[in-house]
Amino acid sequence: MEDAGSPEEARGPHLPDALRRLPWLAWLFVVLAVAYLYWSIRDSTFGANPSIGDVLGYALLVTPGLVAILLPAALLMRHPDARRRLPAILFGAILFAAVQGLLLLSDPLQPLFESLTPAGDDLPSLVPMAAAFDAFVLLVSVLGLAYIAVGLSQARRYRDRPAAAVVLFVPVAAILATILGVLSASRDDFGGAPMSPRLAIFLAGTVVLGILRVAVWAYLAAVATRGRLAGEEPTLGWWLVVLASALVLIALGLVSLGRVIDTGDTTFVTVYGYAIATAYVVGYVCLLVAFAVGLPELDEDEAGE
Numbered sequence: 001m002e003d004a005g006s007p008e009e010a011r012g013p014h015l016p017d018a019l020r021r022l023p024w025l026a027w028l029f030v031v032l033a034v035a036y037l038y039w040s041i042r043d044s045t046f047g048a049n050p051s052i053g054d055v056l057g058y059a060l061l062v063t064p065g066l067v068a069i070l071l072p073a074a075l076l077m078r079h080p081d082a083r084r085r086l087p088a089i090l091f092g093a094i095l096f097a098a099v100q101g102l103l104l105l106s107d108p109l110q111p112l113f114e115s116l117t118p119a120g121d122d123l124p125s126l127v128p129m130a131a132a133f134d135a136f137v138l139l140v141s142v143l144g145l146a147y148i149a150v151g152l153s154q155a156r157r158y159r160d161r162p163a164a165a166v167v168l169f170v171p172v173a174a175i176l177a178t179i180l181g182v183l184s185a186s187r188d189d190f191g192g193a194p195m196s197p198r199l200a201i202f203l204a205g206t207v208v209l210g211i212l213r214v215a216v217w218a219y220l221a222a223v224a225t226r227g228r229l230a231g232e233e234p235t236l237g238w239w240l241v242v243l244a245s246a247l248v249l250i251a252l253g254l255v256s257l258g259r260v261i262d263t264g265d266t267t268f269v270t271v272y273g274y275a276i277a278t279a280y281v282v283g284y285v286c287l288l289v290a291f292a293v294g295l296p297e298l299d300e301d302e303a304g305e
Helices: 024-042 052-078 087-116 128-155 164-186 197-229 235-260 266-292
Strands: none
Touching: 024 052, 024 087, 052 087, 052 266, 087 128, 128 197, 164 197, 164 235, 197 235, 235 266
């Protein structure tokens, strides 16, 4: 006779418990990630017989966006109550994911931008509204990362340990970004166009936004490093954020350096491009995995409230 109260009672087909506990907001970003992947594959420009290099290159191009969209889902998977307990991190992750939607809107909006603010004869490649939209997208990305970094700092449970070098992360990164940004801007001649107020504003904005982008990744690296040195858990999660920040900073530095260095070696340019894309992808994946493994760990007594 079967024991009706047995814990081994057979259950019908069902989702794993971990997935059943996912909040609806996490499922929303999972669906958006699937839609993004479908859209990316559908709009790919592969020929009849794409090479391995073509597929690899496209995968490197698509993966950061896919990872960014999944970031809120990964956080909510391990912290279903993140809206209450980790609002800054969740808001930052949502902003970071929203950047991909804004990027998808960029191409369809180009005709509108060109009709509203057409490029001048002196700068035929510069559409003011399109440049402003690109700046807005970058600012959303920077703001999202800043919220994530601030949220991680707020979620820490232990005091800092002495680490004087960590204080230098942001200023050193900002100084290097300024140098490379100015050098890069000085090499853009825009077809020999003379300096004008519009061009000066565009160049200054490009340099400033580049500095902000580097600075916020350096700030995230500093927060994660301090957390790991203080003994925050999970250890792997904090280390992965440190690695993610370092890799993205390396990629950003290589991008700026590539605009300064002139080379006609196509093999070098190809390898250089793959190095940048790989650093971006691995960095973004490390950030996703960091939250998937439970970053940041919260006090058990608060979790049970």
